[in-house]
Amino acid sequence: MSGFHRFQGTQRYIASRDLQDAVNVALTLERPLLLKGEPGTGKTLLAEAIAEGLGMPLIRWHVKSTSKAQDGAYVYDTVQRLNDSRFGEGDVSDIRNYIRLGPLGRSFASEERVVLLIDEVDKADMEFPNDLLHELDAMRFTIMETNEEVIAKHRPMVVITSNAEKELPDAFLRRCVFHYIAFPEPEMMTQIVRVHHPHLDGTLIKQCLERFYWIREQSEIRKRPSTSELIDWIGALARGGIDLSSMKREIPYLGVLLKKETDTRAFQQIMQRGKKIFA
Amino acid sequence: MFIDFFYFLRSHGIKVSVTEWMTLMEALGRELSGTSLMRFYHLCRAICVKRESQYDLYDQCFASFFQDAEAPEALSEQLLDWLSSPIPPPDLSPEEREQLEALDLERLRELFEQRLKEQKERHDGGSRWIGTGGTSPFGQGGQNPAGIRVGGEGGGRSAIQVASKRLFRNLRHDVVLDTRSIGVALRQLRQLRRDGAQDELDLDETIDETAKNAGDIEIVFRAPRKNTVKLLLLMDVGGSMTPYTHLCERLFSAAHAANHFKAFRFYYFHNCPYERLYQDISLMKGEETKHLLEQLDREWYCMIVGDAAMSPYELTSAGGAIDFFHNNPEPGLVWLQRIAERFPRSAWLNPDPLPYWDTTYTNRLIREIFSMFPLTVEGLEEAIQHIKHRVV
Structure with missing residues (x-):
């Protein structure tokens, strides 16, 4: 090869x-x-x-x-050259000075x-x-x-x-x-997350990913959170020190994942429905 | 063998050019794929397939060519039967028709679920055709049964197994995508003209004027380029359009979010527009169609979304509107003609799959007035091209 x-x-x-x-x-x-x-x-x-x-x-x-x-190739700064010639600055005779x-x-x-x-x-x-x-x-x-x-x-x-x-x-x-x-599969995503947050506990990552893919699956959400947002979110969670048991009931730092107001609202409705079912 | 694959891809709609094929040959010559079919699968895809919407088709072609799996165009008999039109015959009373429609929907749903079960067991199907079916009642919910093909699992992931998993099914062009892709299509609806306040520096003119002015700088401004497209969207709601509610919502929200139009208006109607068009889905708050046609000029682009399937008398006779109490003084066809005349740049988008079209008389009637396109991303793009290139 x-x-x-x-x-x-x-x-x-x-x-x-x-x-x-x-x-x-x-x-x-x-x-x-x-x-x-x-x-x-x-x-x-x-x-x-x-x-x-x-x-x-x-x-x-x-x-x-x-x-x-x-x-992308080059720019010929005509205005600068005009200006220089007007005020007698720079070497106007050499056009190369104005080609970038x-x-x-x-x-x-x-x-x-x-x-x-x-x-x-x-x-x-x-x-x-x-x-x-x-x-x-x-x-x-x-x-x-x-x-x-x-x-x-x-x-x-x-x-x-x-x-x-x-x-x-x-x-x-x-x-x-x-x-x-293509959007990474969970296995690959775990690797990616590990690269960015090497000290995180495996169970935490697993739980985060579960919630993350679950959010992405909700059809009501228009702008689905991406890899970079996931990494930011896990970073925020790690720094904030969230206990895992609360993850089932609510999503902390939701603003990191969902950037649109309509999505946040839609998500709250989804959570409400979920509570009714489990209650 | 490889040259056969080239023609195989081309015949299935992946238009590989000779240049690309030669590039692939060069890559093979440099032993870029080694002896692994998996690497060849990646290599060939990277060089020959340039649109993610064709990844799925490529996967099917690859699987079928290298494993004699079924070709993507094949359709099982049963499915064809099933797709044949469930649209009721025209001369029925509205009550009868409603009953029939309701029944049909039930039956369809049963068939759909039954089919889904069978599919899981038998692993058959897979056809381009049903891809379009994403817009058919069976496609609702994104569970297109015929689209399911289960590749071999576990063990070493061979190229054919990966290909037959069809991971890229959702990226296909002929399947309706999301709001964003509709938005992207709508962005093609542009007509740029210099308009408004002169607040953009015109560099070329400035230099010209400065030169004429013996080097004393003379600054020239001009108006920035703006989109001049004005879009009128008319949407059929309720009745036979109910299965397409999601789809229409997506089109609507994409058009609504597209802030590049100079103006955007939308109205609803049920089956056929008559003397009133409505601003809400419940068809309560209305505006006179006549008034609207006077208000909006010929420059407006007009898109109508509807399945064009109704009883002929809803189009052809006075008092034929589906709402019994409506009692429209003029037949629907007259109103459609008025709209088409008022807006020469117009197109009709139909969410029904193409094969349904010829089964309804009213569809054919409407197609004499409006150019009709399927409500898929590709259809929308065609419609936009049609509107834009229309010489008025």
């Missing part, structure tokens, strides 16, 4: 087998890895874990609704292979992924203003996350390795 199976998760990030495989396929084939999944399943964290696990620097590009593909590489540009220019995280790609305009195609394929772009070409010294490991707010174009999808992070 020539150099395959290199990424195996890190101490702080537990990756399932299929996720490891997807990462390694992307690494070996030098294709972008596209990640989807429920919010809070650790899509962004994965990029950090890959960087950490493989000892590569991480460059982040947080995409916003106004982001343009071009900005974006995250994509920096990942190309880097002396070593880096992990480039393009976070929440679906936040941007529909055309954004298509505009990136050429750069990601050829791993080079030209700075129009100076006619210089930036060529990747090492093809970066590109990790792209999406919350599925918009469908991504087919041409873009064809070039990616795709992985959907």
Whole structure:
């Protein structure tokens, strides 16, 4: 297995087998890895874990609704140059002083292979992924203003996350390795929790998980709590020192798990019903 | 063998491109999968399947190709019978019809439960078709019996076992998903125009103007882009729509939560809109349809949700409304036509599964007036595309 199976998760990030495989396929084939999944399943964290696990620097590009593909490569600060020329500051004659590489540009220019995280790609305009195609394929772009070409010294490991707010174009999808992070099963979740709270008692974790999955199963709850919320919640419980017997009757620190008022209300109704049945 | 799998996937609706297949071959050439079928399963999925909604289909294809398990399209005879329409014949009195409907629902429920029991014992089923059935009465409660397939358990987890567990069943596209996915679909209903106060810096214009101004900075503002879509949602409630209450609620709450519309109005009706539309489900607080049509202009997008299944006279005759005391002066069809004329950008969403559609006369009548789409995420997307691309 020539150099395959290199990424195996890190101490702080537990990756399932299929996720490891997807990462390694992307690494070996030098294709972008596209990640989807429920919010809070650790899509962004994965990029950090890959960087950490493989000892590569991480460059982040947080995409916003106004982001343009071009900005990722470089930005030419015209206004600054205009301003400088007006007030006679800086070296206006050299256009290079006003060209700043974006995250994509920096990942190309880097002396070593880096992990480039393009976070929440679906936040941007529909055309954004298509505009990136050429750069990601050829791993080079030209700075129009100076006619210089930036060529990747090492093809970066590109990790792209999406919350599925918009469908991504087919041409873009064809070039990616795709992985959907499924919500972890209880066994896996136990491992994840242990990583974050290593000193916790096994029974406490088990009880917390039972309650947590039970809450997720309630169909009335719209925004189901995620892994990251579970970890925060268990952290709060551990610090607050909750005795296990009360867990059956109430859920302490509910605000950590449920963020919507409607959900909290729905949950109270569920609990009320439960009390009637058991009473 | 592998090239067969390529065509097998394609023929079952996973449109693997040649590029992707070549990538897979490259990966295999580098021995990325080793000799393990499990690794091949992951590898092939990562490269060839790009939508989680297709994971389930992939699982079925994989299981069936590598183990000669049943192909996803196969439908058992019994199930087909069962799906054939329980909709009553048209010329019955309302009382008779109500009785019949109630009976039918009972019977359906019995069949449903019976089926569910059988399923647990026999482990059969599994068909794309019933996936759509998520919107059928049988799908309510998310317990789609035909969707249940139990893979081998315990022991070493082979790829086929994992595939036949079908863990990703809930991600399928043709099954109605949750509020969020409807919300995502609704976000496509956008038409951006510059509108309102000029408070956004127009960089290009600023530079142009500054240059013309001999370098003295001249700042130019413009109005930000805003969505101009106005949406009118009309929903059928009660009667034959009762099984779909949850589904409609989800669509409603998604539309209501979507704050990107310039304006959003919703009204209820029972079976067919007449001279009044209602603001509450109990159909008490109403507004005159005529008044509404005058008030809202042609720019409004109109979506009607209903099963379009009723007695023909509810559409075609005056006084035919389902409510005996209603005694509508004009037939429902006239009102539907008025709505369609007023809002050229309109679509009808039907929660009934497609095969039901042709079984009701009224459905066919309504389809002459409105373009009809199934109320699934895919159907909703199609409807939105239809509305958006409609040249008016």
